[in-house]
């Protein structure tokens with residue numbers, strides 16, 4: 001079954017960014033409101049997620065690392081809502097199958113916590129420790145036992161770019177949680193606990209971007225589009241600062257980017273792109289649910305219509321006064 005674990009792990013764990021995504025989602029599920037994400041060498045040598053969530057009970061720590069062990073399904077309704085948050089009881093087992101993992105955790109009911117380390121799915125150490133309430137999971141030696149997959153890891157810069165995107169998108173969608181992101185020992189950003197998207201944006205990006213934001217507020221034809229887009233004074237050489245959520249899920253969709261840019265017409269220099277932070281709300285039936293829940297791709301039922309609404313929303317903002 002070590003083989004089964006490794007194969008299944010391939011489904012869930014492709015790169016450092018998928019580890020970060022799964023672990024942070026666990027922290028969110030555990031009701032944490034402070035999450036620290038730390039990586040080294042693009043996550044290849046270290047990924048560490050610390051949270052102040054409810055922690056794992058001593059007698060449940062081992063189970064948490066078994067396949068299909070989840071504490072989160074209580075009814076079939078639950079199963080439905082969980083689907084959007086990804087896998088059920090797979091992540092920790094999958095990560096432990098392809099890396100070295102150390103967990104330190106404590107619940108509020110206990111005076112001291114527990115530290116456990118796992119290598120190749122086997123428990124190497126389990127002992128009591130003093131620690132705050134919450135959970136810290138450290139992942140090292142990624143893919144040490146899956147050379148084929150290790151070989152396909154990209155450069156440190158490229159992998160850390162992927163992690164950065166995941167943390168930024170989570171920070172932008174969960175504004176009530178403070179995220180701190182540490183890359184190779186230096187703090188890349190720290191977001192506040194806030195109810196205002198602008199506060200989050202200002203903690204993630206530079207002043208130039210912040211000072212060029214225009215409000216996007218659009219509601220028509222059963223589609224709601226809210227957020228910010230930049231004015232004509234701001235542009236970048238890539239699209240990394242175009243962040244789009246559909247029904248609270250971070251997505252990537254090239255044609256949405258093209259339609260956003262189309263609203264700017266030819267007013268930006270060639271090969272320059274605006275920044276934007278858009279939350280699109282549409283009838284869930286118009287979004288294809290068959291697309292893998294852990295992926296960022298999405299398909300729309302009536303794509304042209306939705307894309308044109310996005311373009312109109314941006315166009316409307318560009319013709320409004322700045323915030």
Ligand code: ADP
Nearest residue numbers: 026030055064070071087088089090091092135
């Ligand atoms: P799932 O999230 O689908 O339940 P995982 O493999 O991601 O499966 O996690 C297994 C279990 O471990 C969770 O159901 C939860 O009980 C526990 N767990 C994992 N991470 C944390 C965390 N950061 N805080 C508290 N409990 C956690």
Ligand code: MG
Nearest residue numbers: 022025026091
């Ligand atoms: Mg999980």
